Amino acid sequence: MSENEPDRPDRRHDRRGGGRPERRERPGTGRVGYGGQARRTDPGKRSSQRPSERRRHADPARSVAYETLRAVSDGAYANLELPGRLRRAHLGGRDAAFATELVYGVTRMRGFYDAVLARCSDRAPVDMDPPVLDVLRLGVHQLLGMRVPAHAAVDATVGLTRGEIGAGAASFVNAVLRRVSETPAEDWMGLVAPGAGRRAEGTDDGAFEAPTSLEDVGVAHSHPGWIVRALRAALLAHGASTPETVDADLLDLLHAHNVPADVTLIARPGLLEVEDLLEAGASPGTLSPYAAILTEGGDPGGFPAVRDGRAAVQDEGSQVLVLALVEAYDRLVAPGASEPRWLDLCAGPGGKAGLLAALSIPRGATLFANETSEHRAELVESAVGAAMDAGAEVFVGVGDGRRIGAEEPNSFDLVLIDAPCTGLGALRRRPDARWRRTPADVGDLTALQEDLLSSGLDALRPGGVLGYATCSPHEAETIQVVNRVTRGRADVELLDAGRLLDSISRSGHVTAGRGSFVQLWPHVEGTDAMFFAVMRRREAPAGDL
Ligand SMILES: C[S@@+](CC[C@H](N)C(=O)[O-])C[C@H]1O[C@@H](n2cnc3c(N)ncnc32)[C@H](O)[C@@H]1O
Incomplete structure (x- = not known):
């Protein structure tokens, strides 16, 4: 397994978080000071490498992800920015997929990740230098969202920081990420958003714990609070939910926003038969008779009909x-x-x-x-x-x-x-x-x-x-x-x-x-x-x- 691969196949954000975990040690009791040494790290988890042996530079996939996130922070659109950067770095296959997952994973979950970071640093995320915050988010996504082995996630992110930002920031990032990695991924949700409620995947038979705080719902599902409130109101206004079901539906909706959507194609009527797309490996849609769905991250550009405009995403x-x-x-x-x-x-x-x-x-x-x-x-x-x-x-x-x-x-x-x-x-x-x-x-x-x-x-x-x-x-x-x-x-x-x-x-x-x-x-x-x-x-x- 390469260090970029998660140790679990499911990279999705875990929707079942929010339940209160059994407490071990409360994160945040040993926050890391910014710009200097960590105040407290577990010596047992320190790298055994001498500084001269530690990675100085990031791999190209992480660099592309970092540069894309920097551009997005400056106002660019992720979906427009990333493809060109992947091309210019000659990244394809697994490296391109890894960089894409990093960019979209961080962009989706950064609200939650920032709440985690706030527990592990004495400086609030909003007060951090934006480049440092972006590398930290990249590191947290690898640790909590992708389950990249902790040593690989931390070392590679520290190398990225050293190469892109500098040695002082690298030591801060190292300390904060080690702090994050001390708490199991599944425990973080309950720690930073205890009132978020809980909805077990695929069930509606009692495995639902009602949220007690919409702010915590927003943190757990990484949505700004005003959007959580607007979506809850919309579920009611459109008659999709009743007052009794709205909180469970809201958790399902927010969870759905954090799961990458399959690419859907249309066979434009009169220009192409949808069967042509289905025979080429797509699955039929559920609503539209002209829809063909590319599961498993299929590439629309691989379809000649998409390239010539008889089909489209x-x-x-x-x-x-x-x-x-x-x-x-x-x-x-x-x-x-x-x-x-x-x-x-x-x-x-x-x-x-x-x-x-x-x-x-x-x-x-x-x-x-x-x-x-x-x-x-x-x-x-x-x-x-x-x-x-x-x-x-x-x-x-x-x-x-x-x-x-x-x-x-x-x-x-x-x-x-x-x-x-x-x-x-x-x-x-x-x-x-x-x-x-x-x-x-x-x-x-x-x-x-x-x-x-x-x-x-x-x-x-x-x-x-x-x-x-x-x-x-x-x-x-x-x-x-x-x-x-x-x-x-x-x-x-x-x-x-x-x-x-x-x-x-x-x-x-x-x-x-x-x-x-x-x-x-x-x-x-x-x-x-x-x-x-x-x-x-x-x-x-x-x-x-
Ligand atoms: C939701 S998008 C339309 C998407 C499009 N129908 C499609 O399926 O690809 C809305 C579009 O309205 C355009 N727009 C904004 N203000 C407008 C205006 N006053 N008159 C006409 N178009 C406008 C935006 O530039 C944007 O391209």
Whole structure:
């Protein structure tokens, strides 16, 4: 076994923590002073190597992980930053997988790891030098999240520190990580978050201990407290939980955010048969008839159809909301439509536009894909390329979607608004979003979302259908936006999005639809937490119907 390999196959974050462990010695009684010698370390665990023999430099995988985390701390996006760094360091195979696990593991669990570090140092994580904090988090992830053997995790992280930061920091990191390693991984949760409650994996029969503190729930599952509270409220608001079940459901949801999601592909309808992906080793999806799931970390780039755009990476939640909207169009609009025009108001980077473009071909519709960012509009152009080669008529434009309703009123038979949002529904795939977002973002985004929805409704032809979607379940961005905008409009009716979802889903019945809205959940449907509502512009003012 290489030193990079965990000694247990399961690298997942252990959801069962939170129960009170039997106490041995209380960590934190021997905290490590910063920038100097450890005040207390177990002499029996000291390295037997002389300093001159100790590792001076990190291996390339850890270096790439460290540099990526530094970039993320400075505002970069992990998913955009890491691939280029892996390429430039010529890392592939197991080393690339190891670096990826380090980056995403630390990004997911750093809230919990910081609570552990706070017990092992006399300096709070927020007061540490950011580079030192990043290496410490890398070390803690190896110790607690990956179960890399303690000596390998500590020595390699100290070598990384010595090479990247300096000898003084290396001795501090050495002392703190040794302190962390003195307590078994499974005990840490109960120590730093005793009120987090407990939910045993795969059971709902009594193996649940209710949390007594939402702050501790956030620490244990590494989510900021405001997100924990917002998600709990969202579970209730969307009817996914009752007051009796909400705490157990919340723990399941937060746990799901910390488990890496499988990559899901879509075989774009009319361009590729989903069977072609299944024959190449993918598994069928659970909701979308066009979904193919790559389990075991399959590489989408290995599929020629992904490379040429007949297939794409797309979560099933995103697939089904487009399919449900087009189902509404087929039932209510298509029979009377001539030269239909479709609008994707917020199209970048183009995942849903790619699906809409494929679906527009047999329906003879022209798709206008609008995006406010020039760069993201370029990505839309490439996403719709394969459908255009197959005959789709697509125009990509750069503009502010808030103005289209006034500039082109009553013009489109179908409008999709996949609104800019907090992304709290996609934390499995974008773990850095939980640390980037703030409660203030919610207010800014809901104002924009309301303006976009009003504009999209104005752009809709009477009789046309509109889908409003977010990859966030936050009540303010979902139910409240739709209710506030539609309340004042007698010309708009909400359609039963749940029934539309049922009619296009593989099983024919999905519990996610309640009333007019659909809210999917990672811990229930296994998708991102997409919300969508479908509405129709009435043919005539309500009084004349
Ligand atoms: C959730 S993303 C859309 C994802 C896209 N539908 C897809 O499936 O790939 C929201 C997009 O809205 C864009 N956006 C933000 N403000 C906008 C505005 N005022 N008008 C149009 N697009 C906007 C953002 O740049 C972002 O690309």
